[in-house]
Amino acid sequence: MKKILTLSIIFASTSMTLTSCNWAKEKTKTAISKTGEVVGKTGSEFGNGVYNGIKKSFENDIEISEDLKKAGFQIGEVTINSTDSTSDNVLTVYAIFNQKFDKNIRIKVYNEEGKEYGRTSENIKGEKGDAEYIDFNFGTRVKIGAKGNIKIEQIE
Template structure:
């Protein structure tokens, strides 16, 4: 009888110990998986940021426009709804002085070859800022690592 009780207690302790080992193992796996997931995410974000910096378009504003109180902020390049691929430049323009004139924009590829031109009449009062759409021809494609010159 004593042997049966000891054997039963031994089985209970063994089962409890196994469950505890299983729980600790699962916690360790989860913690390790979380660490691997964080590392992978940081790696992917770093690669993405590196690609963005390498492929981004450079915007250069002429000294005449700067002297007229203009500066640029955020920009985006998208497909023109009227046709073409990556041929619509949306540019945020900031006015430090009153301004009303036609602005010309030239696009150059990564080799410095001109690929297109656009113009738009722009008007703004001192202290204002707004987004302006410069539409290039249907065959113009503003490529990665291009340069945009605003004159």
């Protein structure tokens, strides 16, 4: 009888230990999961904040000539990119064509003081209702600044 009682006590304490270990393991797993969610969310928000801060710092005033607007040329997002050999010398424009379009376009970049420091031109074609990204490559000496003015005009 003592053996059965002793075995019962050992079995009961082992069961309680295993149950409490599983409980502790589940609680730890839940706590780690919640911590991971918070860290992930915070990291994501931080990353978005950094991206938005960088994106804002590259904003330039962009002017489109009236003749281009009348011809149905509109722009969406404009970004500054780099080539393999030079940084910040490519202006990528999301062009929207509200009418059939086939024109020579010139883009000029100006610094904060209004002094021109780069220009390039391309022949742009698009069908009514189309839209596409267009890269305007400036020379290797041109580094499109964070602040300034960009003018887009039609070449006659």
